[in-house]
Amino acid sequence: MQRWTIYNCLFWLIFLTSCGSGRNLVYFSDLKSASANASHIVNEVEPKIMKNDLLGVVVTTTSAESNLLFAANTTTISASGMYEREGFRVDKNGDIKFPVVGNIKLEGLSISEAQKVLERAVDRFVKNPIVTVKYMNFRVTVIGEVNHPATFTVSNEKISILEALGMAGDMTPYGKRENVLIIRENDGQRTTTRVNLNQKDVLNSPYFYLRQNDVIYVEPDKAKAVEYSRSTRSLPVLVAVISGAAVLATALLNRL
Known part of the structure; x- marks a missing residue:
């Protein structure tokens, strides 16, 4: 009877410490797997330019000199050690300082809207420019x-x-x-x-x-906290000690 009590306590100790709540690891688990699903995309919104954004702007015209005229006139060194042109930073007023043209407000515009604004501004100096804008810090x-x-x-x-x-x-x-x-x-x-x-x-x-x-x-989840807690890290040692004590107790009981 005493031997059964020892093994019973050991069993429940291991069982309780190994139990954990299950977690649903499936994305969109409420989708029915046996049927096709289709819906209109209603949440796709084109990002808007914000203060402190870094924009890459390229002006293409029929004149190579004009292309250079509207390019960023400073360079930075990239992580690979190569020289590359710096983009145009949107300042606290929502403007960029564009060569020849001056300050242009772009905050709150999408990329396509910013391209049209810049094309109209540059068109005063060169005819039929094509302006490409992209984020450099998205x-x-x-x-x-x-x-x-x-x-x-x-x-x-x-x-x-x-x-x-x-x-x-x-x-x-x-x-x-x-x-x-x-x-x-x-x-x-x-x-x-x-x-x-x-x-x-x-x-x-x-x-x-x-x-x-x-x-x-x-x-x-909570299982991660339990796994890395101090008490859990010492649990294997505790189980080993209890197991050893159970074996020793069983051996002593057999001698009686």
């Missing part, structure tokens, strides 16, 4: 329970939360897919919102497509 940051947390520069100014998580190596099994935090700064305000990637409704969320400088934080 970045998103993914941190928390992902395999490769980092800041990523996006070249096409369009990225969804799923693409950002993919670049970060996806979530670890500890990541709370039902409670992903997105931090966004816009027009002098910082907003935070949480999205549930277990549900298909997030596809229509205004936060599904990210904007420049968005931060995604994947929160760890």
Whole structure:
């Protein structure tokens, strides 16, 4: 009877310490797998130029001299050690200082709208210019329970939360897919919102497509905290001690 009591206590100790709540690791788990789903994209919004954005602007005309005239006149050294042209920084007033033309307000415009504004401004000096504008600092940051947390520069100014998580190596099994935090700064305000990637409704969320400088934080679940707690790290030693004590007690009982 005493031997059974010892083994019973040991069994329940191991069982209770190994139990953990299950987590839904499936994205959009409420989608019906046996049917096709189609819906109009209603949340795709073209990003707007904001203060402190760095824009690359290229003016193309029939004159090579004119092309150089409207180019950025300063250079920086990239991480690879190569010289490259610096873009045009949107200042605190929402303007860029463009060669020959002067200050041009671009804040609040989309890239396509900014190109039209610049084309009209440059057209006063050269005929039929073609202006190309792109972001040089369109970045998103993914941190928390992902395999490769980092800041990523996006070249096409369009990225969804799923693409950002993919670049970060996806979530670890500890990541709370039902409670992903997105931090966004816009027009002098910082907003935070949480999205549930277990549900298909997030596809229509205004936060599904990210904007420049968005931060995604994947929160760890409680199992991660338990695993890395001091008491849990010492649990294998405790189990080993109890197991040894149980074996010793069994041997002593057999002698009686």
